[in-house]
Amino acid sequence: MLALVLTMMVGMLPWSGVAQAHGTIVNPASRAYQCWQAWGSSHTNPAMQQQDPMCYQAFQANPDTMWNWMSQLRDGLGGNYQGSTPDGSLCSNGLSRNNSLNQPGEWRRTNVGRSFTVQLYDQASHGADFFRAYVTKQGFNPATQRVGWGNLDLITTTGRYAPAQNISFNVSTSGRTGPHVLFVIWQASHLDQAYMWCSDINIS
Known part of the structure; x- marks a missing residue:
């Protein structure tokens, strides 16, 4: 059912790069996906500024970030994630846009x-060599701090996954x-x- 709903939503995207589409974490929703899901059909609604100020600033800065929530990728890092992604730029994958x-x-x-x-939706069914999941340290304040490598603890490294549109793993x-x-x-x-x-979470 999730795949059907997401496939239908992808068909409604107002951008031409569907053939280049990939995926994102849909649960717990990544920042761009959450903003697109909440406001994609009403992104000009002035209520967003008061009701969801972080998505509002994201749409104001570059609405393409949300329209292309599937395309937050970089090529050729060779596994050098930390060296290629400065502190404070992790949530954008080091992409200035x-x-x-x-x-x-x-x-x-x-x-x-x-x-x-954790659930990934991958429209193009690429599969995975692995996933690495980190969570911020206790005491980190996402309301006032950008995420840096020193703020994170590695909690899960998975194995390989065969090509599929829906992949999940536990943390x-x-x-x-x-x-x-x-x-x-x-x-x-x-x-x-x-x-x-x-992805922003509240742990109970």
């Missing part, structure tokens, strides 16, 4: 337990409560393409 995603503030959060399932955030950022790296299998995203 998506810098609005790095801004600290009151991003809408997904409520999760201390253990939960545990033991010892953490309250607002946090989940940071995920997806190393796609078809080419040396690395995707990185931030």
